[in-house]
Amino acid sequence: MKSNETWKSWLRGDLDLTDTLPEAQMPSALEPTGTETSQTSGEEQPASMKTLERWELHLFQKLYPFFAVLMGLAIVVVLMATVFSLPRFGGEDVPANNEVAERYLADGIEETGAINFVAGMILDYRAFDTLGESHVLFTGVCAVILLLESTEEVNIFRRKKTKKRAPAPRLDLTKDPILHQAALFIVPIIFLFGIYVVFNGHLSPGGGFSGGAILGAGLIVYASAFGFEQTERFMNRKVFRMVTLCALCFYSLSKCYSFFTGANHLESFISPGTPGNIFSAGLILPLNIAVGAVVACTMYGLFSLFERGKI
């Protein structure tokens, strides 16, 4: 318990570990070893151990920045070596400047079925990149949820409030008539536009991420105008979990299927369809819907976590 406290104050930067930690921990830490090994030299042992441990901590604190910088430099060297072995940026004979772009623009519609080349690139040619990116984002969101939605003592926002000062009087937005009327008028339009952007991702500019962000922004406006009680009817923790889980699993499994068939030159039962139709472009439309659902839920979830500490 005590060491926990000291570590916390060290993390906050209030405390220098070398000064207090040995004294605080020494008695409880050394008692069992002192009685077990030798009771005669029990007087001498703590003092030497104390200095030893203090010296170790001191060494750790001194060496930590040094090795951190060394580690950073090593990573920089590796990355720079990789960058310098790449073809020169913007060179005429670079494949990315002629072959790849030409292939995308010439055969894009035929191969992916998407009129919007960007969607075809992101969700078909380079879907492996996108899968990795979405995992990075998912990990980031998990970290944010872990940080913001935890117990009383670890929560950085709530710790402030436990001080004696009462929180400043806040503007209650749910009582604001201007916001109320404006939200009544604008929220349906935002939702409609977001759904349009998601569903037409393969035909017109936009796609899962932008459409999902618009939907999430609409949810946030709705929540801040009418209160969280209204949004909780259809957007609670259970729905958030289920939607995120199902969409991510669908994305991973369907893309794994196309990676598998593509890498082994197998025939895939997903056809590009007629370019220009809404039900075309193979997997791009369902993937856009999955991404849109995840992004909308995540945007709203982040806002909810910031605003009241839970989804």
Add this chain to the structure above:
Amino acid sequence: MTMLEVVLLLFLLVCAVAAAVTKKLLVTVVIFMGYSLVMSLIWMLLQSPDLAITEAAVGAGVTSLLFFVTLRKIDQIETDTKGKEEHHEEQ
């Protein structure tokens, strides 16, 4: 480069400098919102509407909202002058 693009780029520069030198955090966030909005117009002029939509929704919308909520959490938005005085006294 058309006149409109020059004006928008200049506005972008002014916004960037102003956001850095402003004292109040709330004003900084509002300037940041304006920056994102102009940036999305510039994406539109550079013929990348995908990015324009995303910038308007994420940069001007959700990010700024999260900033506002955070400012409210740390009591940096003063609702009236009385609260302001109390805030200064404590510091």
